[in-house]
């Protein structure tokens with residue numbers, strides 16, 4: 778009796794060809810095409826020589842058909858739109874990864890060990906929130922300390938500053 782199995786591409790049952798070992802695709806053209814492209818993807822990923830030959834023949838084909846892809850894009854606006862949308866998704870993913878990395882780096886920003894002067898920034902004292910306080914930390918040994926002190930230490934390139942939020946009553 779002929780064995781039946783289910784095609785992994787179209788999910789329909791088919792009668793296996795006894796001469797084909799481990800047959801998992803039916804004879805339909807679309808399914809055979811899917812089988813071939815799966816085989817090619819696998820081969821490209823695992824066989825360096827095959828990959829090299831494929832790339833070389835693609836290069837030669839492209840030289841012989843220089844306008845193929847431009848024409849294809851002109852005649853298939855839906856293909857272009859799909860690519861644009863996929864690119865947007867890739868861009869958004871990349872942006873999110875970069876932001877996550879930057880956040881991680883910010884958290885690692887070191888506070889150099891040492892003794893620090895703690896100086897209230899006068900312009901902020903009046904509008905200071907009841908629960909939070911802003912603290913600028915200026916390391917001892919800061920070269921233009923006196924001059925900056927008079928200017929209010931509000932220029933970022935002149936002062937090494939961190940901003941900390943403290944709960945009222947914290948030591």
Ligand SMILES: [Zn+2]
Pocket residue numbers: 784785786787788789802803804805808
């Ligand atoms: Zn099938």
